[in-house]
Amino acid sequence: MNTSGRLIGVGVGPGDPGLLTLKAIRALESADVIAHFAKAGNLSNARAIVEQYLRPELQELALLYPITTEHATDDPVYRNSIRKFFDEAASAVAAHLKAGRTVAVLSEGDPLFFGSYMHLHIRVMKDYPTEVIPGVTGMSGCWSAAGLPLAQGDDVLTVLPATLDEGELIRRFRQNDPSVVMKVGRHLAKVRRALHSAQRLAGAIYVERGTMDDQRLMPLVEKTDEAAPYFAIVLVPGRAWAA
Amino acid sequence: MNTSGRLIGVGVGPGDPGLLTLKAIRALESADVIAHFAKAGNLSNARAIVEQYLRPELQELALLYPITTEHATDDPVYRNSIRKFFDEAASAVAAHLKAGRTVAVLSEGDPLFFGSYMHLHIRVMKDYPTEVIPGVTGMSGCWSAAGLPLAQGDDVLTVLPATLDEGELIRRFRQNDPSVVMKVGRHLAKVRRALHSAQRLAGAIYVERGTMDDQRLMPLVEKTDEAAPYFAIVLVPGRAWAA
Numbered sequence: 001m002n003t004s005g006r007l008i009g010v011g012v013g014p015g016d017p018g019l020l021t022l023k024a025i026r027a028l029e030s031a032d033v034i035a036h037f038a039k040a041g042n043l044s045n046a047r048a049i050v051e052q053y054l055r056p057e058l059q060e061l062a063l064l065y066p067i068t069t070e071h072a073t074d075d076p077v078y079r080n081s082i083r084k085f086f087d088e089a090a091s092a093v094a095a096h097l098k099a100g101r102t103v104a105v106l107s108e109g110d111p112l113f114f115g116s117y118m119h120l121h122i123r124v125m126k127d128y129p130t131e132v133i134p135g136v137t138g139m140s141g142c143w144s145a146a147g148l149p150l151a152q153g154d155d156v157l158t159v160l161p162a163t164l165d166e167g168e169l170i171r172r173f174r175q176n177d178p179s180v181v182m183k184v185g186r187h188l189a190k191v192r193r194a195l196h197s198a199q200r201l202a203g204a205i206y207v208e209r210g211t212m213d214d215q216r217l218m219p220l221v222e223k224t225d226e227a228a229p230y231f232a233i234v235l236v237p238g239r240a241w242a243a
Numbered sequence: 244m245n246t247s248g249r250l251i252g253v254g255v256g257p258g259d260p261g262l263l264t265l266k267a268i269r270a271l272e273s274a275d276v277i278a279h280f281a282k283a284g285n286l287s288n289a290r291a292i293v294e295q296y297l298r299p300e301l302q303e304l305a306l307l308y309p310i311t312t313e314h315a316t317d318d319p320v321y322r323n324s325i326r327k328f329f330d331e332a333a334s335a336v337a338a339h340l341k342a343g344r345t346v347a348v349l350s351e352g353d354p355l356f357f358g359s360y361m362h363l364h365i366r367v368m369k370d371y372p373t374e375v376i377p378g379v380t381g382m383s384g385c386w387s388a389a390g391l392p393l394a395q396g397d398d399v400l401t402v403l404p405a406t407l408d409e410g411e412l413i414r415r416f417r418q419n420d421p422s423v424v425m426k427v428g429r430h431l432a433k434v435r436r437a438l439h440s441a442q443r444l445a446g447a448i449y450v451e452r453g454t455m456d457d458q459r460l461m462p463l464v465e466k467t468d469e470a471a472p473y474f475a476i477v478l479v480p481g482r483a484w485a486a
Contacts, residue, residue, distance in 0.1 A: 009387075014377070016266070021379065023261035110383045118392030125390065132390055134257070134383035134454075136264065140353045144252075144375035147368065149361030156415065157402040164397060172399065211377075 005097030005128050008104045009111030011135015012049045015212035019136045027133055028053045031104035033096045035061040037116045046106035063089045090123035097128045109137045114182060139180045142210035142233045146217055150178045155238055162187035166194050173198030178238035185230040205235040248340030248371050251347045252354030254378015255292045258455035262379045270376055271296045274347035276339045278304040280359045289349035306332045333366035340371045352380045382423045385453035385476045389460055393421045398481055405430035409437050416441030421481035428473040448478040
């Protein structure tokens with residue numbers, strides 16, 4: 001194992017730079033290279049959050065997702081394309097590690113909570129030391145902004161990706177657990193229909209860009225259009241807190 | 244509404260003081276009063292995490308839980324006792340708010356994630372301005388320490404309090420979702436039995452005092468005694484990551 005090069009997954013929190021941890025800032029200040037994921041043609045949200053902490057001499061490695069919108073996530077073409085992307089991204093990171101550099105990978109929210117960082121982590125962990133700095137998750141940012149005590153006492157909290165099919169969403173919502181729906185984006189209409197079917201639409205809260213200056217937060221029933229960013233979240237209170 | 248006095252729920256993270264956010268530190272530096280929960284006779288863990296940021300002139304309000312170990316959480320005696328405690332705690336906080344003071348309530352992890360802060364929040368929010376500063380949760384601290392990518396892609400993550408009865412734990416574990424078991428404490432033997440019944444014991448990881456200097460982390464099958472602190476967590480990978 002090369003003990004000089006080191007991989008650090010850095011959670012940068014939900015969006016407000018004030019929600020960076022001291023440890024994340026120290027990692028950015030001591031890194032040789034920062035890596036960040038973004039769609040080709042887009043800027044990295046995570047990089048924008050930490051911009052004020054980046055030194056001019058820092059090397060940057062932009063990891064650009066392949067364009068995949070024309071394929072469903074269970075399509076083999078999509079799966080092969082994304083696997084190849086992570087293999088190549090891990091190789092690019094490993095080249096820096098091999099040269100003895102510390103590479104900090106910026107992760108919105110928490111690195112190991114539904115993030116891309118883990119795909120680099122599992123590919124390099126056998127050859128290089130790794131460290132994960134946890135961050136404030138997007139869901140914590142959203143329920144704090146809403147002042148909504150989502151989970152308490154003996155509640156079971158379920159965290160559901162909006163990519164699940166409608167029948168599965170309905171089945172999960174019918175369990176009446178307090179729930180967080182992640183990655184809402186283009187799945188908003190499906191999520192709304194599933195909540196309606198499970199009779200849980202009334203209490204649901206829609207949060208977009210939670211904790212950021214341009215945050216939008218409203219009862220989901222008042223969100224009448226279907227335009228939602230990928231990171232939008234829907235909070236669904238359990239029985240005790242439902243409207 | 245009195246706009247001078249203000250309540251702030253401050254998430255102080257899982258234990259490592261380096262995981263405090265900038266916003267949490269600023270809130271502590273500008274507060275007139277800090278309030279913290281603890282069992283009578285115990286010191287507040289949350290207070291220990293932030294100790295270096297407390298100014299000498301800061302007022303402190305210790306909120307001491309009634310001794311309740313002889314009652315089950317669904318016992319009416321327990322429920323009345325705990326409701327009375329939160330009513331009195333909220334009154335003590337409100338007296339400071341009425342006098343125009345900013346009261347910061349220290350919350351381990353995230354204030355609205357299975358915490359006591361919410362009981363103060365809902366009691367004073369109609370009369371005073373409130374703010375919630377999210378924090379890194381204990382579960383993020385634990386899976387980061389373990390380097391375990393618990394939830395990814397289309398996974399549904401379930402967060403289960405160990406206080407659930409054994410049959411319900413088994414039913415939930417049999418859904419094969421990646422799961423986090425919170426508040427393990429004296430429920431460790433029950434959690435182990437339920438994981439065994441659901442054939443998910445092999446992959447489970449036990450984490451005690453995650454992110455702290457004296458952290459303990461091991462496969463649950465190697466934890467052979469039943470001594471676990473209240474905040475111990477068990478991480479249960481889903482099918483993709485199971486051992």
